[in-house]
Amino acid sequence: MSELVLMKGNEAISEAAIKSGCRYYFGYPITPQTEIAEYMSKRMPQVDGLCIQAESEIAAINMVLGASSAGARVLTSSSSPGVSLKGEGISYLVGSDLPCVIVNVQRGGPGLGGIQPAQSDYYQATKAMGHGDMRLIVLAPNSIQEIIELTSLAFDLADLYRTPVMILADGALGQMMEPVDFDKLQPREIPEKTWAAVGHQNKREPNIINSLYIEPKDLEDLVIERYKKYDIINEKEVKYEEENIDGSDIVIVSYGITSRIAKTAVDKLRKNGINVGYFRPVTLSPFPAKRLGEIADMTKRFLVTELNMGQMVDDVKLATKCKKPVDFYGRTGGMMPSPDEIYQAVLRTLK
């Protein structure tokens, strides 16, 4: 029989990682995700795992690179300024086709910004997490239950596609508590990591984990190969949630914590006779562009709402080929919109 446990988002990420077979965590304290490092420090020794507080986010991501090279399931986490520091290492992880899971519990920026919830690292996560032609898989949960399900999925996708996967959360999700059910996790089958650098025992050729290809042709071939992998991910792994789309006057597009607020506004709007639909990308990368393209023919306009200055708007415009107007309502760094603010924004847009 499944049992509900009341957990904070940061703790839920940590426990879900352990339940997904992760036994290595490398991190550095930063608000509002420090509970992950604290939880792992306590919990890892109980499961014969290891948690190391690194000297910096740079060192932490490179410890991740080492542990991943050795074939381990490995997690690191940080918040916005710290995630920027991890950018170099993440690019190398992509270039070396290494799996790992990175959590960004976003806070306001730029710079030291603030410590309150934000979604202003959307561009960074989905477009430019590191130098070079690269993508990550980016998952955006909007509840603590979904945090644990997506953490489990993140480890599976990382191993299946040999790529870093990012959980893009925010300070609100990290700090808030909800009941979760770990029995709902559905792990996938993962192939053996024959590529790992674990010592060849004089039984095979050396395995080399590397991102350097000095011959331009070799590098291009590999990048093209990696982009074919992204095409497969795009085909098979897109996730989204939608409601009341067909024939609606407007569709609100929102993800993560903002989608919870938007959903309250949507329910109230519909109760008051406004024909509003709701669309929530769960995977921000791959972006549910195909579905949004279809939706462009099923509604009259869009309103994007997120905790930033409108970073997802471009993606919605591209996905819908600008067939319908795309408006935006957002707040930044801790200035959480109330459901009523979004309610009023919809009414203004429809005027």
Added chain:
Amino acid sequence: MVVFDRPKSLTDKEFHYCPGCMHGVVHRIIAEVLDELEIKGKTVGIAPVGCSVFAYNYFNCDMIQSPHGRAPAVATGVKRVLPDNIIFTYQGDGDLAAIGTAETVHAAARGENITIIFINNAIYGMTCGQMAPTTIPGQITSTSPYGRKPEIQGLPIKVCEMLAAIDGTAYAERVSADCVKNIRGVKKAIKKAFINQIEKKGFSIVEVLSNCPTYWGMSPVESLEWVKTNMIPYYPLGVYKDVTANKENKKEEE
């Protein structure tokens, strides 16, 4: 019969190093040590960024190419997952003592049971001859064209002296690859640094003073002479820390 053969721990790949550069000699010494200790099959080497970036092509063991300066952090990740394997990094002066200083110092502070082979040739070779953190005062490089001036470019970092002050360091020795006699010392130190790891004695670093005939603008012979007359006086050779020796001595005293 003694046969001078290629160590099994080197691949057949030809080195790309410049004529007269001692990287090849140090690579060979590491390979000989891996052979002699019969650890090739359980060794994972970590290549740096710099002239020796292609080290992953030369050692006949599993290899990882690390981001610039981060090799000790990468080694930490590998070693913590595979505590019974042998993990070494091979790093130059820019990699270890400039961009990767934090990773080096903190791997030592944690007492990571790894082996670091540090090549100090007082210059950046791969980017064609710029100032290194170990460039000595007065030395001319392309970014210190009037000679390194301490009042402008600061003073060099003495890595073994610095790491000897860290409690977690088990063994730190500086050797030189400038002549046959000293090269024997290089081998002895490198072997000890690997044996320390096998015996789980902790963080071991061997700093090898080396040359760069190409960007020092000298013949190979002149460059080795320059190591002897300019580098060794600034970077004295010797054991800067050896916790393992102290333990043995104490036992003998008892």
